[in-house]
Amino acid sequence: MKTALLVLCTLIINTATAQHLTYREWQELSFRDMRLMPEYGHRPKNAEMMASDSSFVAQTLAAIPDPQKASEHLVDLGFGLLREGDLTRAMYRFNQGYLVDPKNPSIFRGYGAFFLALDRNAEAAQEYQKGLALDSLNGALMTDMAGVFLAEYHTIRTDDPEKAEQLLNGASGLAKRALDLDATNAEAAFKLSVCHFRHANCKEAWTYFQQSVTLGSPSADEAYRKELQGACPQ
Numbered sequence: 205m206k207t208a209l210l211v212l213c214t215l216i217i218n219t220a221t222a223q224h225l226t227y228r229e230w231q232e233l234s235f236r237d238m239r240l241m242p243e244y245g246h247r248p249k250n251a252e253m254m255a256s257d258s259s260f261v262a263q264t265l266a267a268i269p270d271p272q273k274a275s276e277h278l279v280d281l282g283f284g285l286l287r288e289g290d291l292t293r294a295m296y297r298f299n300q301g302y303l304v305d306p307k308n309p310s311i312f313r314g315y316g317a318f319f320l321a322l323d324r325n326a327e328a329a330q331e332y333q334k335g336l337a338l339d340s341l342n343g344a345l346m347t348d349m350a351g352v353f354l355a356e357y358h359t360i361r362t363d364d365p366e367k368a369e370q371l372l373n374g375a376s377g378l379a380k381r382a383l384d385l386d387a388t389n390a391e392a393a394f395k396l397s398v399c400h401f402r403h404a405n406c407k408e409a410w411t412y413f414q415q416s417v418t419l420g421s422p423s424a425d426e427a428y429r430k431e432l433q434g435a436c437p438q
Contacts, residue, residue: 225291227322233292240295242315242331243302257303264304275305282314291321309335309342316348325352325359343382347392350378354398375399390419397424397432406436 225233234240238247249257268274282297298314305311312335319328332349336342353375361368376399382392397412409432416424 224289225322227324230291230322239299240292242295242298242312242318243306244299260300261303264300271305272308275301275308276310277301278304279308279310279314283317286314286317286321291318294318307338309339309345311335312338313345313348316352320352320355325356328352341385343385343389343392346378346382346385347389347395350375350382350392350395350399353378354395357402372399372402376403388419390416390421391423393419394421394423398428401432401435404435409436410438 230240234245238244238249241247264274264278265271268277278297278301282294282301285291285294285297294314295318298311298318301308301311301314312331315331316328316335319325319331329349329352332345332352335345336349339345353371357368357371357375360371375395379392379396379399382389383396386392393412394416397409397416400406400408400412413424413429413432
């Protein structure tokens, strides 16, 4: 497998420098370059593009014969690029994952994360919904969607408390379901703690926080612990 991954990596080397984008910049660039659109924007491709796609898929599957595993590898590369701040190449990798296996729900996690990096919660939610339409029991996508709901909750809770409460309830339901599906889902446990914290359910907030710490959630940091301790002293 190591050799196969090295072969695959040689197929996707790009010498472009890391590119940080704003939403407006992405709109302008994606108008000219369909590779920056999720699922290539479903735009028609010419014969040369289709031949290039077919060649890439063939070479990729020669390196990693399982389409889902090959797609997952490309998605993982995309997430790595996102963490480095290279949004352009991250989207290229997510779309290559889509080429290899368009039914892989993880691709839509990548698309959603891309839009979160652009501070576009609504667009991220749309991508997560597409992924859940492929796999309604995908706990990772549920957790991601819960995160979008929480972000929106914090944005509007002062101006529109009724809608904010709906979002908080939605986040809680998604995180709980994700954790029920996978008891090791650390981020679902953390988000459930946040939901209970915002609902002033201190006992549950602490319970799920401790669970998220035990499971190794990177979100369960000292800043949140102090905030929780301030509102819900033990």
